[in-house]
Amino acid sequence: MKRRYVLTFPPEIVDEPITYNLIRNYDLKINILKAEINPGKEGNLLLEFESEKANLDKGINYLEEKNIACLPIEAKIRFDQQACIHCGSCTAVCFSRALTMHKLSWELIFEPEKCVACGLCVKACPLELFHLDF
Amino acid sequence: MPKSWNATYSTSGELSPLLNDPELRTIGIGTRIFLGGAQGYVSWNGTQFNTSVPKNTSGIPKSNSATIAVIGDLKKMHTDFIKAGYFEKYGVSIFIGIGIPIPLLDEEMAAFVSIQNEQIETTVFDYGSPEHTTMGTTNYKDLQSGEIQINGKKIRTAPLSSISKARTIAGELRKWISNKEFYLTEPVQLFPTKTSLNKLNIKGE
Numbered sequence: 001m002k003r004r005y006v007l008t009f010p011p012e013i014v015d016e017p018i019t020y021n022l023i024r025n026y027d028l029k030i031n032i033l034k035a036e037i038n039p040g041k042e043g044n045l046l047l048e049f050e051s052e053k054a055n056l057d058k059g060i061n062y063l064e065e066k067n068i069a070c071l072p073i074e075a076k077i078r079f080d081q082q083a084c085i086h087c088g089s090c091t092a093v094c095f096s097r098a099l100t101m102h103k104l105s106w107e108l109i110f111e112p113e114k115c116v117a118c119g120l121c122v123k124a125c126p127l128e129l130f131h132l133d134f
Numbered sequence: 135m136p137k138s139w140n141a142t143y144s145t146s147g148e149l150s151p152l153l154n155d156p157e158l159r160t161i162g163i164g165t166r167i168f169l170g171g172a173q174g175y176v177s178w179n180g181t182q183f184n185t186s187v188p189k190n191t192s193g194i195p196k197s198n199s200a201t202i203a204v205i206g207d208l209k210k211m212h213t214d215f216i217k218a219g220y221f222e223k224y225g226v227s228i229f230i231g232i233g234i235p236i237p238l239l240d241e242e243m244a245a246f247v248s249i250q251n252e253q254i255e256t257t258v259f260d261y262g263s264p265e266h267t268t269m270g271t272t273n274y275k276d277l278q279s280g281e282i283q284i285n286g287k288k289i290r291t292a293p294l295s296s297i298s299k300a301r302t303i304a305g306e307l308r309k310w311i312s313n314k315e316f317y318l319t320e321p322v323q324l325f326p327t328k329t330s331l332n333k334l335n336i337k338g339e
């Protein structure tokens with residue numbers, strides 16, 4: 001299975017090779033989609049994991065032991081779907097195609113699992129309905 | 135986005151009232167309309183109103199043409215159909231739902247309202263260049279397909295006005311008319327014909 005998570009590193013752990021340990025010890029296939037690591041400061045990492053569920057659970061346990069917050073990407077994006085008027089402006093800038101228009105209903109489809117947290121939709125939405133916590 | 139990464143388009147194409155009455159035979163000053171969820175009126179021709187734009191074989195202007203100024207009672211409107219908007223690096227704007235009933239007076243009007251997206255051609259401009267250079271032409275069928283081809287390059291497209299809302303408005307207006315809550319009006323005065331825009335020529339520094 002493939003899942004995207006945002007890892008938030010407390011400042012004291014930023015210099016540890018966490019990603020290496022996840023790959024080496026839990027056999028997780030990892031794709032780094034976005035990273036913000038600053039020594040001495042909190043860091044964020046958007047990872048796509050591909051693995052058996054059991055291994056992924058063990059990996060997440062390891063992260064929790066290390067005090068690294070590990071949240072599915074959808075928990076990091078807030079989108080006020082109720083207020084959306086389906087204008088489609090956000091689909092112009094969403095190059096990971098997490099935001100698309102339904103070809104028949106012309107309503108916005110948001111698939112957070114495709115999101116790469118680039119944040120372009122935050123500025124593109126004229127109603128300011130997207131908030132990205134990264 | 136830079137380097138022709140995407141193209142955006144406005145209006146709901148074949149559902150857009152002004153494209154269904156391109157000769158402005160039924161839409162004029164005084165026309166009663168659906169405005170932001172309430173009843174409103176066309177009060178005048180709008181900003182950059184230009185009826186000298188060349189038309190295609192279907193009678194549709196090939197670029198920005200007629201626009202309308204409207205008036206209505208804000209207190210009777212509904213937030214489902216009126217929203218404040220902000221466009222990055224452009225400024226404050228408004229989304230307002232407008233629906234205009236078009237009476238089928240004769241065969242010509244019937245032909246006009248049967249317009250299809252592929253018959254609505256328009257010009258593609260590069261808004262990234264100071265002169266807004268013309269890049270080519272396209273039609274609404276291609277724009278709504280999600281991809282157009284300009285000079286051999288495939289460009290992703292995205293709408294800026296809500297097509298699903300446009301359908302809601304059309305349905306709502308239809309309901310009002312059949313429930314006799316909304317009566318069609320004849321324009322008090324037709325819009326001027328053969329108008330054009332004057333360019334602002336900047337002389338010297």
